[in-house]
Amino acid sequence: MHKNVLVWVVVLGTALxxxxxxxxxxxxxxxxxxxxxxxxxxxxxxxxxxxxxxxVANGSGEGVAGPMAGQLKNRTIYFDFDxxxxxxxxxxxxxxxxxxxxxxxxxxxxxxxNTDERGSREYNIGLGERRAQALRRALxxxxxxxxxxxxxxxxxxxxxxxxxxxxxxxxxxRDELVYLN
Amino acid sequence: MGLVSLPARxxxxxxxxxxxxxxxxxAIVPFARAVPADGxxxxxxxxxxDLESSGRFRAMQRRDMxxxxxxxxxxxxxxxxxxxxxxxxxxxxxxxxxxxxxxxCDLVNTLTGQRxxxxxxxxxxxxxxxxxxxxxxxxYEAILGVRGAFATRIAYIAVQGQAPSQHxxxxxxxSDGESPKVILESAQPIMSPAWSPDDQWLAYxxxxxxxxxxxxxxxxxxxxxxxxxxxxxxxxxxxxxxxxRLALTLSGSGGNLDIWLLDLATQQLTRLTDDPAVDTxxxxxxxxxxxxxxxxxxxxxxxxxxxxxxxxxxxxxxxGSGYVARPRVSPDGSKIAFVTREGGNYRIAVQDLASGxxxxxxxxxxxxxxxxxxxxxxxxxxGRDGAIGTLQSVSVDGLVSQRLTSSxxxxxxxxxxxxxx
Numbered sequence: 001m002h003k004n005v006l007v008w009v010v011v012l013g014t015a016l017x018x019x020x021x022x023x024x025x026x027x028x029x030x031x032x033x034x035x036x037x038x039x040x041x042x043x044x045x046x047x048x049x050x051x052x053x054x055x056v057a058n059g060s061g062e063g064v065a066g067p068m069a070g071q072l073k074n075r076t077i078y079f080d081f082d083x084x085x086x087x088x089x090x091x092x093x094x095x096x097x098x099x100x101x102x103x104x105x106x107x108x109x110x111x112x113x114n115t116d117e118r119g120s121r122e123y124n125i126g127l128g129e130r131r132a133q134a135l136r137r138a139l140x141x142x143x144x145x146x147x148x149x150x151x152x153x154x155x156x157x158x159x160x161x162x163x164x165x166x167x168x169x170x171x172x173x174r175d176e177l178v179y180l181n
Numbered sequence: 182m183g184l185v186s187l188p189a190r191x192x193x194x195x196x197x198x199x200x201x202x203x204x205x206x207x208a209i210v211p212f213a214r215a216v217p218a219d220g221x222x223x224x225x226x227x228x229x230x231d232l233e234s235s236g237r238f239r240a241m242q243r244r245d246m247x248x249x250x251x252x253x254x255x256x257x258x259x260x261x262x263x264x265x266x267x268x269x270x271x272x273x274x275x276x277x278x279x280x281x282x283x284x285x286c287d288l289v290n291t292l293t294g295q296r297x298x299x300x301x302x303x304x305x306x307x308x309x310x311x312x313x314x315x316x317x318x319x320x321y322e323a324i325l326g327v328r329g330a331f332a333t334r335i336a337y338i339a340v341q342g343q344a345p346s347q348h349x350x351x352x353x354x355x356s357d358g359e360s361p362k363v364i365l366e367s368a369q370p371i372m373s374p375a376w377s378p379d380d381q382w383l384a385y386x387x388x389x390x391x392x393x394x395x396x397x398x399x400x401x402x403x404x405x406x407x408x409x410x411x412x413x414x415x416x417x418x419x420x421x422x423x424x425x426r427l428a429l430t431l432s433g434s435g436g437n438l439d440i441w442l443l444d445l446a447t448q449q450l451t452r453l454t455d456d457p458a459v460d461t462x463x464x465x466x467x468x469x470x471x472x473x474x475x476x477x478x479x480x481x482x483x484x485x486x487x488x489x490x491x492x493x494x495x496x497x498x499x500x501g502s503g504y505v506a507r508p509r510v511s512p513d514g515s516k517i518a519f520v521t522r523e524g525g526n527y528r529i530a531v532q533d534l535a536s537g538x539x540x541x542x543x544x545x546x547x548x549x550x551x552x553x554x555x556x557x558x559x560x561x562x563x564g565r566d567g568a569i570g571t572l573q574s575v576s577v578d579g580l581v582s583q584r585l586t587s588s589x590x591x592x593x594x595x596x597x598x599x600x601x602x
Contacts, residue, residue, distance in 0.1 A: 119520070120506035122507060123461060132436065133435070151436065152391060
C-alpha cells in the first residue's frame with residue numbers, strides 16, 4: 001500500500017516538472033488573461049428557514065475606464081513562479097502607464113496582485129500583495145503620486161483562467177492594473 | 182436581492198475512502214417512533230450513518246435483525262452476540278406534548294449483557310436531527326472514550342462558475358453535510374471563515390468592496406459588522422479563546438504583512454509582529470497565551486510561535502520541507518496541523534509539539550486549509566477530486582479518511598465549529 005503511494009507521488013512529481021519547462025510564458029503581447037472585470041459586486045446573505053441570518057452587503061458597480069491608446073490597453077503583467085520581480089520585458093509598458101498617470105493627476109488606479117493556486121490561500125494573499133507592491137513601487141519611482149494608487153491582493157482567489165496546468169498557473173500569476181476613473 | 186434556499190436534502194455526501202481494518206460491530210435498532218410528531222425522522226438511520234462514516238464502526242443491516250427491541254430489558258444479548266455484534270443500541274421517541282419530543286436511548290454490551298449507559302434528549306421537530314447526532318456522540322464516547330463531534334457544524338466556502346466570473350458562498354452545514362445554509366453570497370471572493378468560541382459568530386474576509394475587509398457575522402440572525410478595512414491587506418481573522426479579540430493580518434499601504442490583535446469591544450489595535458517578511462495565518466493556543474503563524478522570514482514559509490505577553494519572543498516551530506504554512510492548533514494544544522510541500526505536492530501534516538514528530542496525513546496534490554474537529558480526533562481539509570475542490574477528512578492517526586462529495590461547486594476552507602461546553 002505504502003509502496004503504491006510513493007510510486008504515485010514520484011510519477012506525479014515528474015509530470016509536473018516536465019510541464020514546467022516546456023510551456024511558453026505569457027508575454028505583454030499575449031494578453032489573453034487580461035480581462036477587466038465588469039461584474040456588479042452584489043453580495044447578499046440569505047436563508048429560507050429563518051434559523052440562519054441574512055447579511056446584506058454593499059455593492060459597487062464598475063465600468064471599464066482608462067486610456068485605450070496604444071499599449072495602455074495592456075493592463076496585465078505576469079510573474080515567474082514564486083517571484084514578485086517585474087520582468088524587464090514589462091518596463092516599456094509600465095513606463096507608458098506611469099507617464100499617463102503622472103500627467104493626469106486626477107486619474108486613480110487599483111493594482112490587483114494575484115497568484116496561482118498552489119500553496120496556502122492566506123499565505124498566497126501575502127505573495128499577491130508583494131506583486132502588487134512591486135508594480136506600485138515601479139509607478140511611484142516614475143512620478144505617480146501615492147494618492148493615485150490603491151492595491152489589493154486577491155491571492156489565488158480570482159484566477160484569470162480555470163485550470164490546473166503550468167499554462168493556467170502562468171496566466172494567473174499576475175498584476176492587473178484597473179483604472180477607476 | 183433575492184432569498185436563496187438550498188434544497189432541503191443532503192448536499193454533501195460522506196464517503197469513507199479508508200476505514201480501520203477492524204471496525205466495531207454494532208446493531209442500531211430502529212427507534213420506537215412518535216407518529217406523526219417526529220415528522221418521519223428515522224433517528225437510528227442518522228445514527229447509523231454517523232457511526233459508519235467515522236470509519237470506526239460497522240453496523241448490522243436492518244434486514245438481518247430478527248427482532249426490533251426498543252428497551253434494554255428486551256434485548257436478548259446472546260442472540261445479538263451470536264449475530265456478530267459487540268453492542269446494541271435501542272431507543273424511543275415520544276411526544277409528551279404537541280411541541281416537545283423526548284428521545285431516549287440505551288446502549289447494551291452483548292458480551293456482558295449489561296446496559297453500558299443511556300441518554301435522554303429533549304427536542305422539537307426542527308431540532309430532532311441534531312438530537313440524533315447527539316445520540317451518535319453518546320455512543321461514540323461510550324465505546325471509544327472520545328467525545329463525539331457529530332452534533333457540530335462546519336463552515337466552508339463554495340465557488341460556482343469558471344474564472345474569471347465566479348460566484349462565492351459562505352455556507353454552514355451539519356458535520357454530516359446535511360442542512361446547508363448559505364449565510365453570505367458574493368460575486369467577489371469570500372475567504373477564511375473562523376468560528377467564535379461561543380459558536381455564535383463567524384469572522385471572514387470579503388472582497389465585496391474590491392478591498393479586503395474582515396467582517397464578523399452572527400450566524401443565527403445575519404447581523405454583521407465590518408471590523409477591519411484598512412489600507413492594503415486585511416486577512417486571516419482568528420478569535421481569541423475568550424472571544425474578546427481577533428488576531429488578524431494587516432499590511433498597511435506599504436504592503437508588509439504583520440500580525441495584529443484587534444480588541445472587539447474597544448477597536449484598539451496592538452501590533453504583534455514587525456518583520457519585513459510575510460507574517461500571516463495566526464492560530465491561537467487554547468490557553469490564549471501564544472499564537473502560531475506562518476512567516477517567510479527565513480526564506481520559504483515556516484511555522485513560528487509568539488508569546489502574546491512578549492511578542493518579540495518568536496520561536497521557530499517547523500523545520501520541515503521548504504514549504505510549511507497555515508498552522509492550526511489542536512483543541513488540546515498538543516499538536517499543530519499545517520500544509521507542507523512534498524515534492525510538488527501540497528499535503529496536510531500534523532506535528533506533535535512535545536516531540537516534534539511530523540506525520541503527513543493526506544495524499545493529494547493540492548491539499549490545504551486544515552481544521553481540527555473539536556474533539557481533536559479528525560482534521561477536515563480542502564483537497565481535489567480530479568479538477569474539482571472537495572472537502573476531505575482524515576483521522577489524526579491517519580487510519581480513517583473520508584471524502585465529502587457535493588453538488589455545490591468547488592468547496593474550500595472548511596472550519597469546524599468548536600464544542601459548546
